[in-house]
Amino acid sequence: MPVAPLAAFLALALAATPQPPPExxxxxxxxxxxxxxxxxxxxxxxxxxxxxxxxxxxxxxxxxxxxxxxxxxxxxxxxxxxxxxxxxxxxxxxxxxxxxxxxxxxxxxxxxxxxxxxxxxxPVVAEAAPKPPAGAVIRAGEARPLMSAAPSAGxxxxxxxxxxxxxxxxxxxxxxxxxxxxxxxPFVRTLEAGLSVLGGSGQDLVAGPSVRLTSHYDRALLTHSLDWVGGRDQGRVLFMVGGGAELPVHERVALQLVGIGGVDAAGSTVVLMPALGARVGLAWRRAVPWLDTLTFSFAGVSELVRRRDDLGEREGGVMFAFSVTSGYRLEQFAR
Missing domain, CATH: 3.90.10.10 (Cytochrome C3)
Structure with a gap:
């Protein structure tokens, strides 16, 4: 087959094919x-x-x-x-x-x-003086306008x-x-996580993770906290719910005063005991560009029930906890 006619045919076919627009x-x-x-x-x-x-x-x-x-x-x-x-x-x-x-x-x-x-x-407007009666004698200085405020619409x-x-x-x-x-x-919700150190009368210092969910509207404050300290066998879990107030003390620092109450799950046998206490903390807003809050808090908790375990040791008492947590506002992830 001749090559020249074949080449001319291919050239015509390519010219007739629509080409896509450039990138x-x-x-x-x-x-x-x-x-x-x-x-x-x-x-x-x-x-x-x-x-x-x-x-x-x-x-x-x-x-x-x-x-x-x-x-x-x-x-x-x-x-x-x-x-x-x-x-x-x-x-x-x-x-x-x-x-x-x-x-x-x-x-x-x-x-x-x-x-x-x-x-x-x-606005002050001038009112005309009342018209004197007929035949009355007007002396100099008597006929002067009265100054009063303009009456309102009502x-x-x-x-x-x-x-x-x-x-x-x-x-x-x-x-x-x-x-x-x-x-x-709505309430501004902040999820925080950090470290908590727990101690008390007759108790050793134990540490563990702490998770908190704080919700506030203006100065009203609502908190949920979960502290797990001391490990798996001899540890304890504190679940507390509280409410209080948040008072500004500086440009980005606020004082938190919260009353808390909940349960203390102590020991490997999980003995639940009700507890009440209070927490005082300082919340630092935007301490660093990549954190919304940084909170330092100190809490005192007293268990309402006193009991003894199988070995005769007394359980329950007064505990103190120091926590450092940081977190983010949940609203920025909900949009």
Missing amino acids: RARVASVPEAAGGVVITALPPPPSTVVRTTKTYGTVTLDHAAHLARKISCKSCHGNGAVTKIEFTPRLAHDTCRSCHVQLAKGPTDCRGCHVVAPPKEA GVTGGVARGAAAVPSLPHGAAGEVEPGPALA
Whole structure:
């Protein structure tokens, strides 16, 4: 078979076959199409967000300034879809103010975020003097206008109107998004793990792992703790549930005061004894960039039941525990 006709036939076949677009063109077209869908699906971000607090004025968030500084959406809104941020005052101080302190940018004092409107004085208007009766003699200086405050819409007169105007009103912001008030956010849950050292009267010091789940809303605190110390044979397991308060003492340090109660499972035969006590701790928020909390705590527990084992040794008493735990907020994994 001649070679020249075969070569010409193959060249025509290749020319007629549609060729795929170059890799560069395909890659460049994907972001353009995907970006068009995403941009049209999302509403434009607000330039300013105004939050009205219950007690101290309004808080204005400069959303445009955060975007201009290349701050990621995840750092404020968390993982997942971008939604409105619902946080309590304590959580806002731990996140927004803490970030400003670490970056040395943005407001950190109260007046930098909270704005209270100054009291507005009632406008003063001039009222015409009453018309004198017919035939009356008007002496110089008698006919002068009366100065009083303008009545309000509800018919409140001058003195009452001035008293109402002395009460500061909360502004609603002329621009940006205005929300009626802070929503009730759920408990902020933190899972912590660390080391616990246990001792007491007539007891040797034993150590073991400690796991805690803390939930707090503003200053209210709820804790669940599990301490396993002393090993498998002669160890003991303390399961405690408690509630109390968390009081701020520094920028990122809070004092925890908790009353606890639960059971103590002692020995290899697992003898359960009820116990009550208290725990005092210091919680350090964002001690290092890769940890949310670092907690140092000291607890005292007294068992409510006193008994003796098979060898006649007394079981139960007063115990003391020192713990060091660290953990992460669970909300950042739930988004």
